[in-house]
Amino acid sequence: MHYVCTMNVENAQAQMRKGVLEYCILAIINEGEIYPTDVINRLKESNLLVAEGTVYPLLNRLKTMELLSYKWVESNSGPPRKYYQLTDNGRLFLTELNKTWHELAHAVSINTKTLNTSQQ
Amino acid sequence: MNKLLYVNIGGVVFQIDESAYQQLDNYLNSIRRKYQNSPDGDEIIKDIEHRIAELMYERVGERGAITGKHVEEIISVMGKPEDFDGNTEQFEKTNTYEEPVYKTGGSKFFRDKENNVLGGVCAGFGARFDIDPLWIRLAFLVSFFAAGTGFLLYIILWAIIPEAKTTAEKLEMRGEKIDINNIEKTVKDGAKQFGKKVNEFGEEVKQTFSKEHIDKTKRNAGDFIEDVAQTLRPVFQTVVKIFVFGALIVSLLIVVVTGIELLTNWGSDFSEIQFFGNHITEGSDQAWLLITCAIALFIIPLIGIIFSSVKYLLGVKRKTKFVSASLGLLWTACLLVVIYLGITIGRNFKYESAVSAKLQLTQPVSETMYVKLQSVKLPLSDNSIVNWSIKKDHEDDSLIFKQINIEIEKSLDTAFVVIINKTARGYDRANAKNNAQFFNYNVIQSSDSVINIPSLVTIGETEKWRDQSVEILIRVPQNKNIVIDDALDFYLDHNEYTAGLKDIELFNNKLKMTSTGLKPVN
Numbered sequence: 001m002h003y004v005c006t007m008n009v010e011n012a013q014a015q016m017r018k019g020v021l022e023y024c025i026l027a028i029i030n031e032g033e034i035y036p037t038d039v040i041n042r043l044k045e046s047n048l049l050v051a052e053g054t055v056y057p058l059l060n061r062l063k064t065m066e067l068l069s070y071k072w073v074e075s076n077s078g079p080p081r082k083y084y085q086l087t088d089n090g091r092l093f094l095t096e097l098n099k100t101w102h103e104l105a106h107a108v109s110i111n112t113k114t115l116n117t118s119q120q
Numbered sequence: 121m122n123k124l125l126y127v128n129i130g131g132v133v134f135q136i137d138e139s140a141y142q143q144l145d146n147y148l149n150s151i152r153r154k155y156q157n158s159p160d161g162d163e164i165i166k167d168i169e170h171r172i173a174e175l176m177y178e179r180v181g182e183r184g185a186i187t188g189k190h191v192e193e194i195i196s197v198m199g200k201p202e203d204f205d206g207n208t209e210q211f212e213k214t215n216t217y218e219e220p221v222y223k224t225g226g227s228k229f230f231r232d233k234e235n236n237v238l239g240g241v242c243a244g245f246g247a248r249f250d251i252d253p254l255w256i257r258l259a260f261l262v263s264f265f266a267a268g269t270g271f272l273l274y275i276i277l278w279a280i281i282p283e284a285k286t287t288a289e290k291l292e293m294r295g296e297k298i299d300i301n302n303i304e305k306t307v308k309d310g311a312k313q314f315g316k317k318v319n320e321f322g323e324e325v326k327q328t329f330s331k332e333h334i335d336k337t338k339r340n341a342g343d344f345i346e347d348v349a350q351t352l353r354p355v356f357q358t359v360v361k362i363f364v365f366g367a368l369i370v371s372l373l374i375v376v377v378t379g380i381e382l383l384t385n386w387g388s389d390f391s392e393i394q395f396f397g398n399h400i401t402e403g404s405d406q407a408w409l410l411i412t413c414a415i416a417l418f419i420i421p422l423i424g425i426i427f428s429s430v431k432y433l434l435g436v437k438r439k440t441k442f443v444s445a446s447l448g449l450l451w452t453a454c455l456l457v458v459i460y461l462g463i464t465i466g467r468n469f470k471y472e473s474a475v476s477a478k479l480q481l482t483q484p485v486s487e488t489m490y491v492k493l494q495s496v497k498l499p500l501s502d503n504s505i506v507n508w509s510i511k512k513d514h515e516d517d518s519l520i521f522k523q524i525n526i527e528i529e530k531s532l533d534t535a536f537v538v539i540i541n542k543t544a545r546g547y548d549r550a551n552a553k554n555n556a557q558f559f560n561y562n563v564i565q566s567s568d569s570v571i572n573i574p575s576l577v578t579i580g581e582t583e584k585w586r587d588q589s590v591e592i593l594i595r596v597p598q599n600k601n602i603v604i605d606d607a608l609d610f611y612l613d614h615n616e617y618t619a620g621l622k623d624i625e626l627f628n629n630k631l632k633m634t635s636t637g638l639k640p641v642n
Contacts, residue, residue, distance in 0.1 A: 014203065036167065037174060051199015053151070056167040060160045078173070079131035 017048060022058060023101060024048060026086065026094045029068065033083045059084060067093050124185065130166070130173030136186040143191045144172075147198075154201045172198065229434045230284035239278040269376045272426075279443055280431050314354070321351045361433065368429040371422040378419065399519050399585040401465060410461045413454040420451040469545040469587060473552035479538035484569035488601035488630060489536050491594060493608050494564070494572035496520070519579040523589035524561075526573065526611045528602065528618060530633055531595035538563060538571060541591040555586045563592060573608065596633040601641060603630050 021043075028034065028042050036055060043049035062068045067090035070082040086094065122137040127144075136144070151168060155161035175194045176186055232243035235253065242260060246253030263270030324347055393411060397404030424447050431440065531537055540563055546552030559579055564572045573592060579585060596602045604612065606627035612618070617637040618626060625631075631638040 037171065040171075051197075051203050052171060053168055053198035053201065054204050056171065057155070057164050057204050060164050060167070064160060078177070079170070082167070 018054075020101075021048065021054065022062070023094075023097045025055070025058060026062070026067065026090060026097065029084050030086050030091070030094055033071075033085045035073075035081050035083055039084075062090070066090075129176065130170035132173040132177060132182065134173075134176055134180070134182075134184060134186050136191075137188065140186055140188040140191045143188060143195070144186075147191075147195050151201045151204070154204065168198065229281050229436060231278070231281050233283050238274070240283065241274060241277045241281060244281060244284070269372060269379075272375065272423075273372070273430075276423075276427050276430055280427065280436050280440060281434065282436065317351050317354070321348070324348075324351075364429045364432050367425055368433070371425045371429070375419060375422050375426070378415070382415070395519075398582055399579065401461070406461060406464075409457060410465075413457045413461075416454040417451065417458060420447055420454070423447065468547050468584070470547055471549050471552040472543060472545050472587075473549055473556050474541050474543040475553060475556040476539060476541045479540060479563055479565070479571075481536055481538055481565060482568045483535055486569055488569060488603060489594070489596065490570045490603045490605070491526075491608060492570060492572050492605045493611070494574050495607075496574050496576040496578065518581050519583075519585055520576045521579075521585075521588075522576055522610070523587075524573070524575075524577065524592070524611050525590070525613050526592045526594065526608060527613045527615055528604075528638065529593055529595050529615070530617060530637075531597040531600075534597045534600075536597065536600070537593075537595040539593040539595070541593070542588065543591070544588045545586045552586070555584070555588065559583065559588050561590050573611065575607075596638075598633050598635065601630050601632050602638070603628065 024043065024046075025039060028039055036059060039059075040049060040052050040055055043055070049055070059068065063070065063084075066087055068084050069087050070084045072080045073083050075081050122139065124135050124137055125141050127134055127136050127141060148165065148169070152161065152165055155164050158164070172194055175197060176184070176190065179190050179193075180186060229248055230244050231240035232247050232253075233240045235243035235246075237243070237257065242256040243253045245251070245256045260270040260274055263273070393407045394404045396411070397407035401407045401410060424444070427440070427443065427447075540561065542556045542559065542561060544552055544555035544559065546555045559577065561574065561577055563574070566572050571594070577588060577590060579588065594602070604627055606623075609623070609627065612626075617633070619637065621631075621638060621640075625640050626638075630641040632641050
């Protein structure tokens with residue numbers, strides 16, 4: 001019984017993270033050209049990322065949607081690296097997401113207010 | 121011992137051990153499967169490989185050696201492909217990455233000592249086929265009661281299958297799940313591969329026999345044979361496997377049937393062995409030893425066959441010298457015991473001796489002697505006993521047999537004479553003579569013209585069987601008559617006196633002794 005609960009919670013948590021991951025990645029890239037490994041490190045610092053492998057297909061999809069573009073940069077250690085940056089479309093997209101996020105955050109905070117106060 | 125490979129991942133070269141390589145390859149393949157229909161699949165894989173190379177570099181540096189442990193760590197950092205972002209819905213649905221699945225060609229079996237009850241054999245099988253070990257345990261338990269087949273098999277598997285010790289082995293132990301899809305896939309793959317091979321072979325043959333290639337063929341004959349061998353190898357392997365499987369089943373069956381036979385006859389066999397000990401060997405201890413060793417002589421090679429066929433079929437390459445050596449030693453010991461006992465018993469049959477006695481006869485007034493068979497009542501309703509067979513009398517453990525011969529000769533004077541020759545064997549002449557002297561066989565004249573021949577020789581409960589036999593000579597004077605009962609058919613030895621007679625004339629018919637032998641009176 002306990003096991004099943006944990007599984008469900010983990011699944012729900014993963015779903016929540018997945019939703020905001022795209023938003024956060026775009027936000028990080030918005031700060032300037034960046035190498036995926038650094039994106040991963042940033043995400044890990046904030047405990048948002050569980051599976052690193054998730055990032056690559058996501059970046060690829062954002063690139064296909066022409067929200068991102070990348071260029072090759074020579075590296076001192078190892079093969080050349082991809083550096084990602086936002087396209088104009090990407091910046092628009094991020095603005096939209098940002099707006100939605102704030103609306104969501106507001107909605108969430110209203111709806112979970114009782115939950116948070118009663119817990120204390 | 122682990123094979124080391126070199127791999128180039130994301131443009132960086134690493135050393136990696138074989139099992140770790142397999143793990144990694146499986147992982148990348150599962151990602152590849154997920155993105156196989158996506159136009160950017162290759163790019164995603166490349167990016168991920170790139171990251172894996174970074175993670176490896178962090179751990180071992182350039183040209184460092186990657187182990188299964190590293191790969192496991194990296195896989196857990198990267199996550200399962202089904203958690204990855206999919207381009208469209210369908211990928212998420214159709215492609216899930218389960219616990220690492222290792223296709224090992226069905227050749228890796230390990231015992232799982234972490235989930236064991238006894239030796240972890242069932243747990244290992246469960247892991248290998250992704251079945252709850254409980255079912256396998258149940259199957260074994262059921263077969264335990266089939267005369268211990270399961271027990272025997274379990275012990276053998278325990279001895280053969282190595283324990284999963286390293287992480288890589290523990291991972292390899294976990295095989296593919298058996299379900300319909302999987303079986304179908306295996307069969308399809310096998311058929312495809314076979315078909316391909318046959319096609320290649322056909323092409324090869326076509327090319328080889330086309331005129332332009334004749335010369336080349338001569339040069340490449342060696343290669344050609346090599347190719348044929350290569351093509352036929354899987355076929356041969358399959359045939360060998362089927363054969364080995366057959367040998368395994370047959371051996372198991374024989375061992376089990378023998379086991380059942382021994383178990384079910386346990387009680388009655390006691391008396392059989394007692395009987396054997398009383399009459400042939402020196403007591404039942406010796407009989408026990410002889411029978412046990414004789415059975416072992418026959419069972420041990422079968423166990424050896426079962427052992428090695430299981431080993432072959434499971435593809436276990438573990439050295440089992442200890443087991444084969446002890447089986448061999450045991451077998452040799454049994455052989456020596458059997459030989460020794462054989463010689464001991466054989467010695468008791470070394471010399472032969474005979475004792476001759478003349479029966480006190482009253483001469484028949486009618487000048488005709490009737491020879492009849494006196495049936496010794498058989499406690500067993502077995503009429504199939506022929507001359508040589510030995511039977512056990514269940515009532516008193518005495519031994520009965522039909523080693524009796526009758527010959528009719530011409531008397532030297534005018535009187536009927538009956539001579540009884542008793543023969544037996546022994547470890548020396550005196551012993552043989554003694555053995556011949558002391559077994560009972562009484563021919564009785566019941567009236568002046570009738571001689572009764574007992575149909576069987578009986579040896580008492582504690583007397584030894586030493587190839588005792590009886591020869592009865594009946595001498596008929598010239599011009600006197602004899603009538604032989606047809607029941608004596610089996611006992612009568614033909615000689616010059618009976619030579620010219622057909623059975624129909626010989627038996628139940630008055631015969632007169634003439635100068636040239638017996639002749640019918642009418």
